[in-house]
Amino acid sequence: MIESPIGVFDSGIGGLSVLQSLQLALPAEHFVYWADSGHAPYGEKSDLFVRQRSLAIADHLIRQHHIKALVVACNTATAAAIHALRQQHPHLIIVGVEPALKPALKISQTGHIGVIGTRGTLGSEKFHRLLSSLQGHAHFTVQACKGLALAIEQSTDTASGNQASQRITQLLESYTGEMGQFGQGPGQIDTLVLGCTHYVFAQNELQHVLGSKIHLVSTGEPVARQTRRLLEAASLLREGPGPQALSARISLLSNGDLIGLQAAATRWLGLPPSNCQRADSHV
Numbered sequence: 001m002i003e004s005p006i007g008v009f010d011s012g013i014g015g016l017s018v019l020q021s022l023q024l025a026l027p028a029e030h031f032v033y034w035a036d037s038g039h040a041p042y043g044e045k046s047d048l049f050v051r052q053r054s055l056a057i058a059d060h061l062i063r064q065h066h067i068k069a070l071v072v073a074c075n076t077a078t079a080a081a082i083h084a085l086r087q088q089h090p091h092l093i094i095v096g097v098e099p100a101l102k103p104a105l106k107i108s109q110t111g112h113i114g115v116i117g118t119r120g121t122l123g124s125e126k127f128h129r130l131l132s133s134l135q136g137h138a139h140f141t142v143q144a145c146k147g148l149a150l151a152i153e154q155s156t157d158t159a160s161g162n163q164a165s166q167r168i169t170q171l172l173e174s175y176t177g178e179m180g181q182f183g184q185g186p187g188q189i190d191t192l193v194l195g196c197t198h199y200v201f202a203q204n205e206l207q208h209v210l211g212s213k214i215h216l217v218s219t220g221e222p223v224a225r226q227t228r229r230l231l232e233a234a235s236l237l238r239e240g241p242g243p244q245a246l247s248a249r250i251s252l253l254s255n256g257d258l259i260g261l262q263a264a265a266t267r268w269l270g271l272p273p274s275n276c277q278r279a280d281s282h283v
């Protein structure tokens with residue numbers, strides 16, 4: 001079981017931002033990543049749909065790849081399905097992601113924190129519970145960004161990459177414009193929580209729109225640390241024989257645009273296109 005891979009999934013390429021942190025924190029582990037791009041974006045689908053997709057992907061990763069742990073590298077799927085996944089697989093290590101409000105509290109100087117994410121995540125009960133638990137600690141401004149994850153997904157396509165990047169900037173200008181003033185002054189938002197794993201790949205555009213002094217907070221590193229802790233506690237952590245080439249440790253699957261996943265994997269993880277394969281379309 002120690003030799004088994006860790007399964008990671010997202011609605012598309014966004015979870016690669018979590019995989020970046022996972023492979024650094026777990027240098028001897030193998031990973032199988034499922035990009036559910038054929039069904040993206042999740043953020044604008046029903047909870048039931050996202051739950052069904054999450055359960056089907058988990059079943060497949062367990063049956064076909066014998067995973068020893070599952071990382072739900074998607075805020076929307078975590079909000080809609082983590083409970084059902086844990087019920088269905090009580091013995092599997094399952095780690096989810098949620099908008100990093102608590103880490104943002106430690107960083108913000110003005111006490112005004114912005115949170116961006118999908119409608120699915122920010123409208124979920126799970127997020128509302130998290131937000132209410134922190135009321136009084138800071139002022140949170142929450143903004144759902146319809147269309148942003150999709151624009152980021154499409155930005156990997158080199159043919160329309162430039163257009164997609166412009167679209168990302170336009171969307172960011174419009175959504176952050178609705179949130180109020182960003183800056184370091186009293187009452188201004190100085191910290192922005194990226195509550196969707198796709199948004200990590202729009203960091204350059206975000207800093208361009210908001211200025212380089214605004215803190216952007218994502219969840220990759222804490223999720224990787226938590227995964228390591230749980231594997232260690234279960235004596236399932238693979239340690240030797242030292243770091244192997246990344247291309248020998250990661251296998252990526254997509255049921256959508258394979259070229260898009262290949263471009264993203266090369267750009268963000270330095271992986272060759274041959275690490276990406278078409279996923280079983282029956283899942």
Ligand code: DGL
Pocket residue numbers: 010011012014015040041042043044073074075076077118121149150195196197198
């Ligand atoms: N990357 C996902 C998240 O963290 C979902 C984006 C989407 O498919 O809408 O929420």
